[in-house]
Amino acid sequence: MDVVAYIRVSTGKQEASGLGLEAQLDYIQTAANQQGWNIVATYSDTISGSVAPEERPQMALALSHGLPIVAAKLDRFSRDVEHMAGLMKRVQVKVATMPTADNFQLHLFAALAEQERTFIRQRVKDALEALQARADNGCVESVAKIERRTEALQKGRKGNVLVMSEVKAEKVKEHQAKLAPFVMAALYKGASTLQALADVLNAQALFTSRGGEWSPTTVRRLMLALDVTFKKA
Structure with a gap:
């Protein structure tokens, strides 16, 4: 079964130090090996667990696959029962530390954790x-x-504010760098307006760093960051 791995740390400091990231990956990989899961992608958010899963940038990307999502522990998704219920309505949720648990059991564990x-x-x-x-x-x-x-x-x-700002800026740069080949290919093929380029990126399911669709405004920012312009007629 194909799955998507999801990792969450609460602070930029934890992410920068690797605290918790490797442990979560180990839990997920171990469960995947035991259950025969094929991890097709891995996403990591640096954000408080109080933020609803659907509002997290990297979770939005994970959800876009339409595949079951695996986290190391239940609290990496959320400690909020309402949040968990909403997430489980959208996607099949798997937890590495209890890989055979169904939605009913996970809901009970979430309720106990919230209490x-x-x-x-x-x-x-x-x-x-x-x-x-x-x-x-x-x-x-x-x-x-x-x-x-x-x-x-x-x-x-x-x-935390300083570290999270630095980490966020670095992740945005990495995301922009990954998009560069697609932007250059679209320009080479004749995309000549901001909207046209936005349409190309959206058609290929290449989301913004926040997990949203492209608009002329966000495309303009991307082009400025990549220092590219439209081909002259």
Whole structure:
């Protein structure tokens, strides 16, 4: 059976370091060998699991194959029951760590995962409220803990934004480079307008870096990035 592999990490820092990527690939490849799956393509998103699968750029490309999609673990798809239900309506979902599970079983596991996430959030919330209460009552150590946590969160947000921006820019460049031969071939064959070139790319199911269809505006940006122009009459 032909399948598409899907990998997801939450931050650009994790992707840049390879943290989690190799492990996910190993899980998927092991399951594929055991189940006789043929992996025809692999897609990887660097994005929070809170984003619906259909709204992720690389997942959109994975869905375009119309084949079963395999992830290493269920939470690589989503921890949200509603998201999982929506995804399973569109495509057959496979999980490497439980390759024989059907949609009903996967739905149950997703429900349990969502419940556990709710419990964890509540425990963290209760712990932070207790810490804040001690700080309000004059506990010097609690005040220091809150200050350190706030500082760490601020640094983390800034660092993640920078790393994710760099990773995103690099992936866009790689995607544009892969499209270059198709653009040059279309120009050679006589495509002479932005819309004509967009039609050629769309007809070949060559999506934008965000997984969408081409328009004159996105084609213009691509041509500028590739430094190519239409042939003069």
